[in-house]
Amino acid sequence: MRGAPSRPGLPCGSGPWAPPRPPCHCPDHPPVALSVPPQVQPGPRVLKVLVGEAVDLNCVAEGNPEPRVAWSKDGVALRGEGPEGSVHFTAIQTSHAGTYRCEASSSAGVDAWELDLRPPHWGTDETSGLLERVAGENASLPCPARVPPSLREDRRRANVSGMAGQSLTLECDANGFPAPEITWLKDGRQVGVPRGWMGSRIQEGDSGLYSCRAENQAGIAQRDFDLLVLSE
The missing domain is CATH 2.60.40.10 (Immunoglobulins)
Structure with a gap:
């Protein structure tokens, strides 16, 4: 008995009688990293401290890529004695008064925070510390202040x-x-x-x-x- 002739135009291994093909394993694509502009945590706008006090100004910023933090005083760049993102004063002097600016920058943008540091002059009757905070905890002082x-x-x-x-x-x-x-x-x-x-x-x-x-x-x-x- 002769076998049934194959259908013309259909190659061997194809058609409705062909065995199922193995599933296709496509390579996974890595997630695309989104750029997030820097954002500096807000801190006090005005800070009044005692002359002679130790003060740390801390600046925390987030973003993607990780922003670079830099400090300046009255437009002049500062090099802090503390870790990156902070400025440390061992003993505040009247010459330290001024406007301090923390700037966080990356390829995604720039954000900044400014505060006015005001060491008051102390007279014989001024024996209480002055501290004004507007928002945040980016500036730290010993408490209570020493006079x-x-x-x-x-x-x-x-x-x-x-x-x-x-x-x-x-x-x-x-x-x-x-x-x-x-x-x-x-x-x-x-x-x-x-x-x-x-x-x-x-x-x-x-x-x-x-x-x-x-x-x-x-x-x-x-x-x-x-x-x-x-x-x-």
């Missing part, structure tokens, strides 16, 4: 005289934070008790140079009294 001691007419020598047997009081008013410790000295040696005044009936042997020294973690202040005891 160096200040004395009324400190660094000035007062000439004081009195008669032997007379009651005499030397006053020493000190301000600061933390509260300064008072030490009295006579001719460079500690005398009396640690308080803001020193008084007694004076004798001729009490003549000498008395110093009131106020000291805390932020500094030292001193006032001198040149005492002359007169005999009757």
Whole structure:
């Protein structure tokens, strides 16, 4: 018996009787990375700090590709002492006042944040820290702030005289934070008790140079009294 002739025009292995072909394994395409413009986290617009305080200005930015962060002050580029994205001040001085700008840039764009740093001038009655924050936590300060001691007419020598047997009081008013410790000295040696005044009936042997020294973690202040005891 002869076999059935194959259909003309259909190659071998094709047609409805052909075996199924194995599935096609197409190569996976990697996802396309999208560019995201830099975005700087907002921080305070105005920062008031104590002269002598340590301050860190931190700038955090996100984006794709990762943005490069740079600081400038009044338009002049800065090189921070801290890690990239931060500026560290060991002790704030009045010369540090100005407008600071953090700029984050990449091939996708630029974003920036600015703040005004204002170290106030401290007088004898200004013993509370000033800090203004508008938004964010990109600036850090020690809390509470330390204030160096200040004395009324400190660094000035007062000439004081009195008669032997007379009651005499030397006053020493000190301000600061933390509260300064008072030490009295006579001719460079500690005398009396640690308080803001020193008084007694004076004798001729009490003549000498008395110093009131106020000291805390932020500094030292001193006032001198040149005492002359007169005999009757």
